[in-house]
Amino acid sequence: MAAPNARLPTAHHDLAVKVEERPVQIGILSDSHDCLPRIKDAIEKMNSFPIELVLHAGDYSAPFVTDYYKPLKVKMRGVFGNNDAERVILRNKFEQLGHEVRGKFAEVMAGSVRIALTHGDEPELLRSLTTCGAYDVVIHGHTHEAKLTEQGKTLVINPGETCGYLSGKSTFAILDTSTREARLIPF
Secondary structure, X not given: OOOOOOOOXXXXXXXXXXXXXXXXEEEEEOOOOOOHHHHHHHHHHHHOOOOOEEEEOOOOOOHXXXXXXXXXXXXEEXXXXXXXXXXXXXXXXXXXXXXXXXXXXXXXXXXXEEEEEEOOOOHHHHHHHHHOOOOOEEEOOOOOOOEEEEEOOEXXXXXXXXXXXXXXXXXXXXXXXXXXXXXXXXX
């Protein structure tokens, strides 16, 4: 039996990934969809910023894209999107590069900032994450629409699309965990 005030591990806490105790800059991508030239451009541009982690909100599409993430100078963590195929192979190839892809949801702790990461193709899940008040930041993609909004005290970030297929614009976001502010970066 656990001590009266002991915190028992739960599935929710087991999914958490702790990053750093100090503030960090985080690069945020989504919806790369096999667009190799844009992935290459995004990685080159991200490498020019003092980021310490990249979060990807899914829709890489197929395992052959992983080679284009090799030049990334920092670790990447991500989730799967609705268009990701051959997920086991995709996950394994990213792991060989030192990156991590989870299922449809990941919780990331960056300093004191609690981040929820999901693709956004499940509207009820996205609505729950953005309105529950448990997260400082919720990151999603899926709509390909670059958007920074606030839902109560929660910053909601959609970095737009890496591929540029729907909007004609390729963007990513950078989150500063010390100020809890994000900005969109076109490339």
